[in-house]
Amino acid sequence: MVRVNGVNALSLRALARAVDMEPQSLYTYFASKNAVYDQLFADGNRELLARFERLDVSDEPRPALRAIAHLFVSFAAEDQARYELLFLRTIPEFEPSPESYAIAVEVFSKGRAILASVGLRRDEDFDLWTALVSGLSSQQLANDPGGDRYIKLIDNSVAMFSEHVFGGRDS
Amino acid sequence: MVRVNGVNALSLRALARAVDMEPQSLYTYFASKNAVYDQLFADGNRELLARFERLDVSDEPRPALRAIAHLFVSFAAEDQARYELLFLRTIPEFEPSPESYAIAVEVFSKGRAILASVGLRRDEDFDLWTALVSGLSSQQLANDPGGDRYIKLIDNSVAMFSEHVFGGRDS
DNA sequence: GCGATACTCCTGACACTGTTCGGAAAACTG
DNA sequence: CAGTTTTCCGAACAGTGTCAGGAGTATCGC
DSSP: OHHHHOSTTOOHHHHHHHTTOOGGGGGGTOSSHHHHHHHHHHHHHHHHHHHHHHOOOOSSHHHHHHHHHHHHHHHHHHOHHHHHHHHSOSSTTOOOOHHHHHHHHHHHHHHHHHHHHTTOOOHHHHHHHHHHHHHHHHHHHHHSTTSOTTGGGHHHHHHHHHHHHHOSOOO | OHHHHOSTTOOHHHHHHHTTOOGGGGGGTOSSHHHHHHHHHHHHHHHHHHHHHHOOOOSSHHHHHHHHHHHHHHHHHTOHHHHHHHHSOSSTTOOOOHHHHHHHHHHHHHHHHHHHHTTOOOHHHHHHHHHHHHHHHHHHHHHSTTSOTTGGGHHHHHHHHHHHHHOSOOO
16 A cells, blocks of 8 residues: 555555454554554565675675665665655654664664675765765656666766775776 | 644644634635645745855866755755755655746756856766765755764765766866 | 453544635725 | 725534444463
């Protein structure tokens, strides 16, 4: 339902109708509507974490960065609702529970560790990297959903970033 | 009210109370709640446009890009609610009216024109630029609101971007 | 197999939201 | 002063998330 109608359009009454229940009965399984979001938030982060772990990172920095960037932007582009839930504050009243947030932190750490393994260790470089990749993702979703206008820029972006932090122009 | 409590927390009843009115009376001035958002959306874009026009752009590409980036990120950082309203879809049910959207397009064109004036004319370069600057803005707001963790990266980012599109390392 | 316990679900209701209708004042205009 | 327009409100509607209390049902210990 969230994927089809958007994160914010989720209604507990509609959800209950879909599973042939009265709205109040959902409270047996979820403490609140935010708990539903929290579940989706946790699931999304687990999925992203799994993909990061499945990724076998090249020793070469540039191919590695390309792979990571593609992984992330694809993850964002394939499910707008999920991306909004995980990374934008589309539901302002929602804040993840400590348990779910812990998974998000794990994702963050994993990404950070991968980048460190290819030689990217400075805080500012990492921040610049996340800004760049998240910028590409959100612009892709905002200005060309379903298309590839910004996805096509990924390799170019990685080249730019690599030139800057590693120097040289090869690969 | 929006600035204090967030875009989404705006309630017409609370707004009415604040101006000593009954909620229904607001409908004399605004056709709907979205019309209120639309007003804020238009105002924000007008403000941003004004700042762009006030900016006297250097002939040198790099200082010009630095100025633009600082302008935009500052604009974002100084009012989170406004930024969300203009650039993120925090209010999913809100869509700007054609008149207000026209102002947003004007802002976009102005930015595009400025970049063209310093030699940046390729579509992909412009898209990469917007991705980079919007990425810095949203990361700043999301991860360090009120701080300057990503603002400090602007000059560095512009250097990286300039190296890439213009080549060379000076300035 | 039976009694106690835990779980599942629903009825009813509360407080809140944005919004529409119809009418009453108030302000402005000729 | 008469007529028209603007401003405002009372009542009400459909929708939301959520809580309290009570049935019915499954599960567990003996």
